[in-house]
Amino acid sequence: MTSFRFLFSNGVVLQGSEAPPVATFLETHPGAYTTTRSHNNASSILFWDRHMKRLTQSVKPSWVDSIPWEPAIRTLVDDSMRKVLPTALNERIEGEELTITVLLSVNLEYLGESDGVVDVERVEEALDVHVYVGSYVPHEFGVPENGANLAVVGRGRDIAAAKYSDWVRCRKSLEKLRPPSVTELLLSNNGDQILEGCVTNFFVVCRKDNNEAKETSVPDSKSTYSFELQTAPISDGVLTGVIRQLVIEACSSNGISFREVAPTWSSNEIWEEAFVTSSLRILEHVNTICIPSIWNLLNSKTWSEISWNKKSFKDAPGLISSIVQKDIMEKAVAEAFPIGYFI
Template sequence: MSGSRYLFSNGILSHTLDVPPVKLFLEAHPGAYTTSRTHNNASCLLFWERHMKRLSESVQILSNLAPQLLFKSNNATSLLPLIPNFPVRQPALHKLVDDSLGKVLPIALKERVDSVELAITTLVSGNLKELNTYVPPQFGIRENGAHLAVGGYGRNVAAAKYSDWVRIRKTLEKLRPPSVTELLLSNDGNQILEGCVTNFFVVCRKDSGSDDGNVPYDYGNKNNFEVQTAPINDGVLPGIIRQLVLEVCRNEGIPFREVAPSWSKHEIWEEAFITSSLRLLQHVDSIQVPTEWQSAHSKTWKDISWTKKQFQVGGPGMITTLIQVK
């Protein structure tokens, strides 16, 4: 991602020439992280309180279930006695991050070009308290839809967002065709969980309740559709935008169900979209799935036979648009 980068770590500010791209930075350091962005000409941080809450929860989960993903040590178990003193309480962590942000954000704002928005990645580990802030391309509603492919197994300790997942994602790249913008995860090739860096939603047709094949389907009625996304218990990341989408559906009376979308029922999928703190909500143009799931992971994308679903051309559908504008 192009643009200037700034890193504030342990009281030291580094500038672009000394700061690696955020992907490489996360690959090199263990810990819990979250990524947010500014909005409205960098006048505010989007959903900052929610990001701090998730960061605190991720640190707590990793410290209890997978300390090796949080602490930089060859023997993570040796650090377990120190974990109770680690600042996992949300107010303490919030203050730590805000103090760092207050030192680096004014510099990033002063030196940004053409009033672009900022992306802010915060990493917390047992040895580091890192803040990596960089300037990405201009944000906004994307005209182009996403092209997805199912190509990886679900993540471990999905309830927490941790930097080691960046390294794991890198190993999945051999399965990603060049035209695909995001890989989706599934444990069986049918139940789709989420994307590598996004949550995944489909909009399905509901049964019309009529046996008369001549009765036209009312595509303009939102009650004839159902939004589906995998539940947290299936092992997906509890994304902030994911939760906001569910809240919008509830407030707007859009039927939804937390269930992993099944590829075997893709003929009733009318729309699909992905969400993340940087993308916000992006509609999907196409999804492809290996015809042979079990053997796919030993191959590269060129050796895989794919089955593809193409959605409507011309932008997001009715339900996706309704959720997007809210």
């Protein structure tokens, strides 16, 4: 498979070695950003309208009238996408998808603050738009070896209301704690309540206790009523991920019990399944989770000096993970945004 990258920034398209790795780009360019990818052999973009809505909300000053704000952003982003996507599509080969990262920064001093009403032209002049496109080969869902291996290693975000590029710098400090086989790092403020991943949202499927599922003395592995899906609430400081919201919608439409509460490691004996979500991975089942046996030693150690406790999931992905995945992918088709719009 090939690997390529293109960056449209300040009116210029950079490609190959001229374009820095996406993490380096985000580290050096402050602003709010969102990342998604193409789908179905690069014929559409996953949940594009949802991503643009979240990005718009992330950068809009509270005092600015919202009427011209979103149209101005969409116009600028659309123009930038038209500059870079055709070239990237020409480099893509069969089996590859495109990753798309849009970063916005706002010059608030230029924008000024008056009566809260700002015309479109002024908004456009106050915004910088950068579009980064790379290649991506999605993993097939349901293949056991494609599951995630997780490690709980550090504290949650200080600001999680939106995806800001400064988080990329912050999470680099956690890399010394990543065991070699781990594919994603999880965050916790106390070593028990698990919040989210560095680049994902985290979900656990728990067995209901006997009082909640008293119709059956033994949990039925083929019934959704025996389980509850848990993820940390936004009020705990987790990111309002696009796929996170789609998981909530999938639970509602499939009769799956759902509760916004941080999963606790101390109750991991009732965890039946776990998965992480992101706009690139969509839903990825979890094979293993490890956590330091002594949390307060975390800041002074590297991964090899830490004693780890481990939780493994057999026969993953499970029932709930599979139902949610199927529902999200059906919505991906229903909400497909044609990539040809930018060509």
